[in-house]
Amino acid sequence: MIQRLLLAFALAAFALVSAAPPHALAMSELKRGNTSEPDSLDPHKVTGQWENNLIVDLFVGLMTFDAKGEPIPGAAESYTVSDDGLTYTFTIREGHVWSDGVPVTADDFVYALRRINDPKTAAQYASLTFAVKNAEAVNAGEMAPDAVGARAIDPRTLEITLAYPAPYFLQLLTHYTMYPVPKHIVEAEGKDWSGRPGMVSNGPYTLDEWVPNDHIRLVKNPLFYDAANVALDAVSYFPTTDGEAALKQFRASELDLNNDLPISQLEWLRDNLPDAVRIHPFMLTTYVVFNLRHPPFDDVRVRRALTLAIDRDLLNYAVLKGIQVPAMALVPPGIHAYPGTARIQGAEAEITERRETARALLAEAGFGPDKPLRANILFSNTADNRRIVVALQDMWRKIGVIAEPQGSESRIHYTNLRTGNFDIGWAGWIADYNDARNFLFLAETRSGQMNYAGYSNPAFDALVAEGDRTSDPVARGAILTRAEQMLLDDLPMAPVYFGTSRNLLHMTVRGWVDNVVDIHPTRFLDLKPWTGPEREDTSPDAPPKEVGWWGWFMSFFQ
């Protein structure tokens, strides 16, 4: 009996470990670590930055990204704008086809705009297309989908009418919400059209395989209009939810690049793999938001005092390892057609001086040592956020403010912020498209619950609306700067730091350009052996340097 049981066990063990199929490798395949598993590959059903990386490889919109993340013509070879800035006419690239050989037509774009706004599609990100005439009404179910302001004049001529002259429209066209979908496939297959091998798309790559939570493999689309200049035959995306594990995969060359790196390992990385670390400004602003509905935060003196007391440099170097950029404004540097000259007044002074001013402002507002200001500060419960909020708590303690940190998981945190259930909140915003408007929107009255502070300033709203109607980029930049300055004087939110993108990149990956949108289409990348000068210990593929057994042993504890 026992012998038979043992034999069965042994056979089972053998069967389990030997049932592994062989694995084929392509000639040139890039292995990209990509934060998280995408919700979908249907451009109308996603909301994330990591999904953008995949969708930019699979699809091209009227405009698409170059290697620098700047808009370049994609499916459209040219366009004209009417004088009032309301009507755009696009000419679809000649010979541009879907990956099944069917021509990409103006009708596919019209269909896509109707589909994303059709209430039945339930697209979470439909609001990004609301600059298009009637899109908002269609999405609300007040109009039929065919009322959307887009029409096919002929198969290669597309006309899009806007609700207002949105000068950032060309930037917006690079966003996946504005991408086409293959009408002939989506109508035939319904929601099963995306995510399956052979999924029809019009970009440089097509879907080869998707093993959920394991990898997504894309192969080069030979029918893509610029296929001759696409170097890599295939690209695999791996969801790298665990940053430390991803770093090990990167060091073992199981990943060619990863779009994140663990901050806790930054010093080690800078010492050992300095050429692999790519840190670059990104369209992310983090900020402290004050709930203007809760007194005393309706008092600008209180908000100003708390803002001045934040020691951004200390926070950056002591808590964030110096990789972020202290923020004196809401709109990050490097934003398209934006001067970025607005500043928080008085924030350049020395911290001791700022604390004096802050104490004086608090005293004016009726707070002092006998009657300290007490408030909760809500944050989304991650390790980094916890350290940031504790640092803020300590900075405010120095001006006699007692802040009580309350962490919760992110869904609960943002529900609290949206419903005004907080005194002070810790928040961050990543822009959807490269335009200052997308940051200022956070304080517009009509942004509703997205305006966590409950700030409502008709003068600010009017300036932002005026910006929407101004097509001259310089004039518009100046108007939006005035709006931002108004915000930085009223301080419904106190910007704290501008985020950076953090990529890990082997020297073998070529064609990479760091950029503010942190988008790096695979079509511009290539893999080539590193032939540069000999460097000591910096080549990622080099074996670890000789450190002796003690150094080797100790390296586990570093």
Place this chain on the structure above:
Amino acid sequence: MIGYVLRRLAGAIPTLFIIVAVAFFMMRAAPGGPFDGERKLPPEIERNIKAAYDLDKPLVTQFGLYLGRLLTGDFGPSFKNKDFSVGELIAAGAPVSLRLGLSAITIAALIGMALGIIAALNQNRATDFSVMSAAMIGITIPTFVTAPLLTLLLGVYAGWLPVATWNNGALANMILPVTVLALPQIAVISRLTRGSMIEVLRSNFVRTARAKGLSEFTVVTRHALPAALLPLVSYLGPATAALVTGSLVVEQIFQLPGIGRYFVLGALNRDYTLVMGVIILYASLIIALNLIADVLYAVLDPKVRLA
């Protein structure tokens, strides 16, 4: 015996129903919903989404709809992974978790039993002490320590084994995660086997067997081992379930596409249908493995009669 199994299986249905009901309403009682994020959805979009997923209906109606679909074998659409249904996700992830868990428990059982027997036969000698100290270390070091340590040693420094990913279940990719999962189980199983083996070796029927002049090998394998394995069998049932379902940490560290990750990610994302699907799978597994353990018990121990 067959009647017993059938009755146990019938008894599992109300158990599963209660688990499904409790889990369903507990999930809904948690604050936040599947579509809450840092971006507030415009009200019309929120309405569209709720209608598309039946979230606009009363909770009891939603439960009825869910049960109805469940009876036809449909676990519903995933709220988060929109290109896959929950059924498809589980069908893709369960084999991974099953292979990991079953490989680990099989290897752990073989090595653990062997070590336990060796220790018992050499009770209070150097062999015994070294095996049991190793087992103690195995029990006390958690997988989230052994996993990164082994990947660093064997993957990054030595370069012998892949650091992570499943790679369609290639043998090289399975070695590290299976080892990490098996190590603490080897420790527990060897201690269990040693304990019960020592007890059995002192019992009268073993003394009788020795008195008959049987060889030590026969005494141990034929007479002592079946009796010594009984406590182990009752341990292996739940342990297998725990390994198959509870490999979350290992799946995370090795980036494996199993279902352990779905459970936690699904709960954090409020992906109601995905969490329900995984709970149903887990509950069924635990019920089934407990049943198997009970049946095995009857096979091994003539004193147990299932009727």
